[in-house]
Amino acid sequence: MKRTSEYAAIAEAEIRAISLPKENLEGLYAPVEYGMQAGGKRLRPTLVLMTADAFGQNPEKALKPAVGIEMFHNFTLLHDDVMDKSALRRGRPTVHSKWDENTAILSGDTMLTLATEYVADVDDSILRPVLDTFNRQALRVYEGQRLDMDFESREEVGLEEYIEMIKAKTGALLGGAAKIGALIGGASKEDAERMYDFGVMLGVAFQIEDDYLDTFGNAETFGKPIGGDINNNKMTFLMVKALSMGGANAEALKVAMKMPEGPTKVKTVTRIYEAMGMPAISKAEAAAYSSKALTAIKKTSLSDEAREAYRKLIEKLIGRSK
Amino acid sequence: MKRTSEYAAIAEAEIRAISLPKENLEGLYAPVEYGMQAGGKRLRPTLVLMTADAFGQNPEKALKPAVGIEMFHNFTLLHDDVMDKSALRRGRPTVHSKWDENTAILSGDTMLTLATEYVADVDDSILRPVLDTFNRQALRVYEGQRLDMDFESREEVGLEEYIEMIKAKTGALLGGAAKIGALIGGASKEDAERMYDFGVMLGVAFQIEDDYLDTFGNAETFGKPIGGDINNNKMTFLMVKALSMGGANAEALKVAMKMPEGPTKVKTVTRIYEAMGMPAISKAEAAAYSSKALTAIKKTSLSDEAREAYRKLIEKLIGRSK
Numbered sequence: 325m326k327r328t329s330e331y332a333a334i335a336e337a338e339i340r341a342i343s344l345p346k347e348n349l350e351g352l353y354a355p356v357e358y359g360m361q362a363g364g365k366r367l368r369p370t371l372v373l374m375t376a377d378a379f380g381q382n383p384e385k386a387l388k389p390a391v392g393i394e395m396f397h398n399f400t401l402l403h404d405d406v407m408d409k410s411a412l413r414r415g416r417p418t419v420h421s422k423w424d425e426n427t428a429i430l431s432g433d434t435m436l437t438l439a440t441e442y443v444a445d446v447d448d449s450i451l452r453p454v455l456d457t458f459n460r461q462a463l464r465v466y467e468g469q470r471l472d473m474d475f476e477s478r479e480e481v482g483l484e485e486y487i488e489m490i491k492a493k494t495g496a497l498l499g500g501a502a503k504i505g506a507l508i509g510g511a512s513k514e515d516a517e518r519m520y521d522f523g524v525m526l527g528v529a530f531q532i533e534d535d536y537l538d539t540f541g542n543a544e545t546f547g548k549p550i551g552g553d554i555n556n557n558k559m560t561f562l563m564v565k566a567l568s569m570g571g572a573n574a575e576a577l578k579v580a581m582k583m584p585e586g587p588t589k590v591k592t593v594t595r596i597y598e599a600m601g602m603p604a605i606s607k608a609e610a611a612a613y614s615s616k617a618l619t620a621i622k623k624t625s626l627s628d629e630a631r632e633a634y635r636k637l638i639e640k641l642i643g644r645s646k
Numbered sequence: 647m648k649r650t651s652e653y654a655a656i657a658e659a660e661i662r663a664i665s666l667p668k669e670n671l672e673g674l675y676a677p678v679e680y681g682m683q684a685g686g687k688r689l690r691p692t693l694v695l696m697t698a699d700a701f702g703q704n705p706e707k708a709l710k711p712a713v714g715i716e717m718f719h720n721f722t723l724l725h726d727d728v729m730d731k732s733a734l735r736r737g738r739p740t741v742h743s744k745w746d747e748n749t750a751i752l753s754g755d756t757m758l759t760l761a762t763e764y765v766a767d768v769d770d771s772i773l774r775p776v777l778d779t780f781n782r783q784a785l786r787v788y789e790g791q792r793l794d795m796d797f798e799s800r801e802e803v804g805l806e807e808y809i810e811m812i813k814a815k816t817g818a819l820l821g822g823a824a825k826i827g828a829l830i831g832g833a834s835k836e837d838a839e840r841m842y843d844f845g846v847m848l849g850v851a852f853q854i855e856d857d858y859l860d861t862f863g864n865a866e867t868f869g870k871p872i873g874g875d876i877n878n879n880k881m882t883f884l885m886v887k888a889l890s891m892g893g894a895n896a897e898a899l900k901v902a903m904k905m906p907e908g909p910t911k912v913k914t915v916t917r918i919y920e921a922m923g924m925p926a927i928s929k930a931e932a933a934a935y936s937s938k939a940l941t942a943i944k945k946t947s948l949s950d951e952a953r954e955a956y957r958k959l960i961e962k963l964i965g966r967s968k
Binding site: 348349351352403406407425426429430432433434436437438440441444448451452455456459462463466467469470471473474 | 674725728748751755756758778788789793795
């Protein structure tokens with residue numbers, strides 16, 4: 325097994341090498357390449373590569389599907405940015421602000437089809453389960469996005485349905501990445517399912533940590549301004565959990581949500597969260613899902629070395645700015 | 647072989663029976679079903695079913711892929727309508743006007759993944775070529791749409807590049823439908839390729855006829871108001887060909903394109919087209935591509951009965967409002 329940073333570097337190199345037909349189709353394919361070159365942790369292709377390796381396959385055999393999974397992820401970001409009317413992502417103009425909305429829609433569609441082609445670049449013997457896994461996770465991601473959009477117009481969201489939304493929107497793609505890596509690695513059907521479960525639980529832990537960092541993180545290491553979720557009244561784990569606890573603090577939160585955007589609102593909500601013990605509660609919840617992810621790994625036939633690699637990955641992700 | 651209307655009826659029944667999970671996901675899947683129930687000729691699934699039948703396979707075996715091809719088509723219409731900001735399609739509100747733009751983008755994405763699942767519902771032995779054909783035609787369709795969008799901002803478009811655009815935007819999906827039907831029917835690789843060529847040529851003939859009808863058709867049988875393309879200064883076969891002929895009439899056309907929308911503009915452009923002999927030129931061009939489509943059929947190993955069925959289909963489509 326390699327270090328996760330090595331798998332990420334292999335994926336990054338392959339992504340940088342993508343070259344699409346540009347002659348008279350610049351307006352279709354340049355945004356695809358731009359969307360892919362946004363950088364980031366490359367967590368999803370890392371999961372594909374390391375899981376193929378963990379099950380004994382040369383990770384080179386998983387390279388195209390790894391790129392496909394990352395392309396699917398970037399396709400969802402591209403369309404999400406149109407829907408959210410976001411001008412920036414990771415400090416760069418989004419595709420629809422650099423080009424225009426129609427370009428973002430069409431080049432996003434192109435990315436989804438290209439992603440399917442990349443993912444399908446596997447041995448014929450496993451094409452069916454790999455393709456099914458990919459399509460099923462895609463539908464789960466859309467379902468999660470739909471639920472997330474529906475939550476925006478609601479005053480209250482239950483903790484259970486929030487977790488279900490995260491399992492779909494964030495977990496399914498991590499689950500799909502791990503399962504596809506396992507299938508390429510020659511894992512048994514049972515082990516492939518366990519790797520899917522691992523990815524879903526990792527996704528939930530990851531999202532809870534991300535929600536935490538958006539309020540309690542350090543802007544520099546987090547890479548985004550702190551307090552964005554609070555200003556947007558976003559239904560995050562912190563907000564959903566805090567509201568579900570009820571009492572005077574929950575009522576105070578509801579009042580604070582009606583405040584205009586700005587540092588006073590961010591400070592007010594943050595203080596209420598602190599009074600409710602949300603930092604510790606959030607950390608404990610992320611740890612609980614990390615532990616579920618590790619339990620899924622322990623149920624597989626993977627070697628101790630591989631298990632240790634996944635444990636380190638979790639530690640790196642969930643404890644990523646302690 | 648059945649009549650084309652019978653294949654269309656079989657596809658229609660299967661489409662009407664589509665039932666997607668609605669519980670708390672109404673906002674994702676109801677627009678998908680709505681988009682599929684727009685009616686129309688069901689030409690693309692008809693091509694899948696009749697081609698599987700023509701090569702000796704029970705068309706029932708092609709039913710899911712036929713639905714998948716129609717779902718892909720309706721996905722492109724849904725996103726095209728967002729890009730064109732069209733309020734109506736076939737007399738009904740478009741998805742983004744009935745719901746909203748974000749719903750149209752997300753449910754369109756969902757249709758593309760569902761379409762891939764439907765198309766992949768074939769025997770494992772042909773999954774690879776069917777999936778490759780589907781993904782390749784999809785990319786051609788996006789490329790055609792991109793070129794069409796680029797043409798909008800240009801003053802002149804060459805006849806050759808216009809035909810290339812149509813081959814991609816309209817032809818590739820008809821070609822893909824026929825080729826996938828052939829693969830399901832057990833056709834040889836060569837015959838499957840010829841059926842692809844047939845579909846592409848049929849698509850070009852069909853589009854030229856459609857452009858003709860938008861100016862010279864009968865509003866009632868055409869189903870849309872006449873003159874829409876003229877009012878929108880759309881680069882159609884009529885316009886591209888007429889401009890390419892040059893001379894005083896072409897100059898007059900350029901002036902007429904600057905007129906404001908309305909019946910006077912439509913009448914003026916129509917008269918110039920008539921003076922240039924465009925109705926006959928357009929009919930001859932559509933006939934030439936119909937003939938190329940038939941030539942592709944004649945190169946296959948298909949029976950005389952099957953060839954006759956395709957001849958009738960072409961006649962029905964290209965002569966459809968004589």
